[in-house]
Amino acid sequence: MSTEPTRLPFPVRLYPRAYREANGAETAATYADATARASLPARIAEGAGIAAHALRMRTGLGSDRPFPQAAALAAPLVAAVAAGQSAAQLLRLPHTSPPGTLDGLHQLAGMSVPGAWITGLLWCLPLLAVLAGRWTAAKVFGVLAASAVAAARLAWFLPRVAEVQFDQLASLLLEVGLPQLLWAFLLVAAPRDLLDTSPPGRATLPVAALATYVTAAVGWRPGPLGVLVLAGAVVAVALAFTRRERLYPVAVLLAVLPVLLVSYTSQVTLWCWNAGLSYDATVAVTALPLAATVVGILLLNRRRAPDVQPPASPPPADTVTF
Amino acid sequence: MQEPTLLILTALADRPRHGYGLMQEIATISAGRYRMRTGTLYGALDRLLGQNLIAVDREEIADGRARRFYTLTGQGRAALTAEAERLRSVAAEAERRLRAPRPRLQGGAA
Known part of the structure; x- marks a missing residue:
């Protein structure tokens, strides 16, 4: 799902290149949906949130760490x-x-x-x-x-x-x-x-x-x-x-x-x-x-992040799909 | 389990959803009390993918926009089941105690 970086919204362009190539198009689509018909403060807040996530990705401060x-x-x-x-x-x-x-x-x-x-x-x-x-x-x-x-x-x-x-x-x-x-x-x-x-x-x-x-x-x-x-x-x-x-x-x-x-x-x-x-x-x-x-x-x-919430019973290995 | 994680897993419990669909569903589940922003959502999705609690179900283009659908894994379903059971037992205990007769206060005014 890669997209030309220049076609992405500015906050999405702040992600590291590898992450942007893998997830940029999808993040941009969600950002576009979330800001459609939104007020200016709401658009700024959405953009700031994406920029903060991009900064976390660049500094190793993502919530998976x-x-x-x-x-x-x-x-x-x-x-x-x-x-x-x-x-x-x-x-x-x-x-x-x-x-x-x-x-x-x-x-x-x-x-x-x-x-x-x-x-x-x-x-x-x-x-x-x-x-x-x-x-x-x-x-x-x-x-x-x-x-x-x-x-x-x-x-x-x-x-x-x-x-x-x-x-x-x-x-x-x-x-x-x-x-x-x-x-x-x-x-x-x-x-x-x-x-x-x-x-x-x-x-x-x-x-x-x-x-x-x-x-x-x-x-x-x-x-x-x-x-x-x-x-x-x-x-x-x-x-x-x-x-x-x-x-x-x-x-x-x-x-x-x-x-x-x-x-x-x-x-x-x-x-x-x-x-x-x-x-x-x-x-x-x-x-x-x-x-x-x-x-x-x-x-x-x-170090690898420990699992935050281990399940109470041994989970099945397969992925549940609907 | 923190509330954002619980809300995401709950939103994925019945069927796979894409990012914006998740944001809308979380607002519905929480009766508008919790509004998750795009950056927060994708931070949480990255973590849950890494913990194997969710997985990518499929990717598609709809109305010219890239959509990636996420789904619960077996491990995610087990974690959500365990959390729901925990919340249910706490709620049941709270209701049982609320139904119990309250003891009269001693030493009140005559």
């Missing part, structure tokens, strides 16, 4: 955990030291108080969108929130760039909102056809957000309660093993990892300094979780 399947399991949790963490950060904002910083990070990697309020509130929006069943809006809000965190941190950092040694840039880049970018990436990487839209699936999210809020609000100070966030993350991952989906523990780990990074990066840095590690070794240690995550995601996505 393991990492997007894990991201789809993680996405609801990301919305809940990000909202809980952000709400806890807003609560402790007046108590941070030095004033105007977040996450216990040092001043140059902080952000202004208005920036903290805006980014904190933005990270609550994906949860509201998910609870309303609006996944596209949740993804947009997630990208906006992560971008706002990076922009606010850069706005704080750039006027002070002259004070920074060149060899400090690496650690500053590590702290400029990369955990929040991981959250946004998980939301975007989750394929629409794998996202849980059921009311029961959404009903548990406020509980997850509240649990994150409590652990982050209570456990942010150094001291015995400082292990509360880590303990909460360990319990969450342990509970994930009770679910039938094999990728669920990976999904939970990915969703809670930014909370751990935000909570403990500066503390680990301090321990490294106190232990006499060099600057480069300290940066390597603090960068290790995110670097390992990137490598893990790449390795995971190279």
